[in-house]
Amino acid sequence: DVQLVESGGGLVQPGGSLRLSCAASGFTFGFTFSSHYMSWVRQAPGKGLEWVANINQDGSEEFYVDSVKGRFIISRDNAKNSLYLQMNSLRVEDTAAYYCVIDVSGRNWGQGTLVAVSS
Amino acid sequence: DTQMTQSPPSLSASVGDRVTITCRASQGISNYLAWFQQKPGKAPKSLIYGASSLQSGVPSKFSGSGSGTDFTLTISSLQPEDFATYYCQQYNSYPLTFGGGTMVEI
Numbered sequence: 001d002v003q004l005v006e007s008g009g010g011l012v013q014p015g016g017s018l019r020l021s022c023a024a025s026g027f028t029f030g031f032t033f034s035s036h037y038m039s040w041v042r043q044a045p046g047k048g049l050e051w052v053a054n055i056n057q058d059g060s061e062e063f064y065v066d067s068v069k070g071r072f073i074i075s076r077d078n079a080k081n082s083l084y085l086q087m088n089s090l091r092v093e094d095t096a097a098y099y100c101v102i103d104v105s106g107r108n109w110g111q112g113t114l115v116a117v118s119s
Numbered sequence: 120d121t122q123m124t125q126s127p128p129s130l131s132a133s134v135g136d137r138v139t140i141t142c143r144a145s146q147g148i149s150n151y152l153a154w155f156q157q158k159p160g161k162a163p164k165s166l167i168y169g170a171s172s173l174q175s176g177v178p179s180k181f182s183g184s185g186s187g188t189d190f191t192l193t194i195s196s197l198q199p200e201d202f203a204t205y206y207c208q209q210y211n212s213y214p215l216t217f218g219g220g221t222m223v224e225i
Contacts, residue, residue, distance in 0.1 A: 039215070041163075049155075049163065049206055051215035065214045104210040105153045105168040112162055 002026045002108045004100045009113030016090050016117070022083040022100030022110055034058075034078035037104050040085050042096035043112075050096075053085065054104060068094075090117045121146050121209050125218035132223060138194045140221045142207035147187045151211035154183055154192045157220075158203045166205075167192065197223070 008020040020040070024033045039054035053064045053074040062074050073086040083100055097112040122145035132138050142152065150170035155163040165174045167183040170190055180195040194201055202225060207218040 048220045049157075049208070049217040051208075051217065054215070063213050099162055103168075104215060105151075106155060106163070106165050106208060106210075107168070107174070109162040109164065 002031070002102065004102065004108060004110030006098065006100050006110045006113035009098065009115045011116045011118065012090055013119050014090060014092055014117055017086070017088045018090065018115060020085040020087065020098055020100075020113060020115070024081040024083070024100075024102075027081070033081040036102050036107075038074075038076060038083045039101040039104065039106075040074060040083075041099045041101050041106075041109075042094075042115075043099070044093075044096045047096075052098070055083070087115070090115075092117050120214055121148060121212055121216050123207055123209055123216050123218040125205075125207055125221050127221060128219065129222040129224065131225065132197050133225070134197055134199060136197045138197055138201075138223060140192045140205055140207075140223075142185075142190045142192070142218050144188045144190075144209055144211075148209045148211035150186050151209055152183070152185065152190050153208045153210065154181075155206045155208065156201075156203045157206065163206065194223075 003026045005023045040052040055062050055074045059076050071089045075084045095117045099112045100110040102108040124143045126141050152170040154167040157163040166181050171183045182193045204220045204222045206220050
């Protein structure tokens, strides 16, 4: 089974930065990391799900929700089966669990990493 | 942006009940609709993609239908492990958007 493991979350002050990572493993023949769009989805405490960003297979196209445009950057390293989210100018409202997700249809999810933005 | 409206926001049901959750898109999304199950403190789990295709390993008691703007998720016979929050998501256009969720409780 495919496994996605996020890391890099933590407590940061407003205006600060964090870089989230997602390590993917368990791929089988015909189902490879490099053949899929990858996404970040977040969930604020007690709230619903919000798509944040995704990136196409070779990293040449990125898409973002308006609230993070210009502050967050999604990237990937297919040689390392890894996905990243560089988060700059963090705001209190960015506080959430951040999930790494395979495919725009949400095929597989990681367990999430918590980001808390507070002074 | 495509708004996704789920109903009801919550429902009470009993073991063995047939449960139906609806999801309405503010504009046509063809069949680019997915359903997820989330239990407290856990990551969401994919149930259905393409409006009606079951993800591998998901029991057949879950089924999805619909196209265009109106979709349904049906659980044919509710079991204790099915009590959770269910979300729909459209992936027809950016930004990808989720419904507000339906909490299924006893």
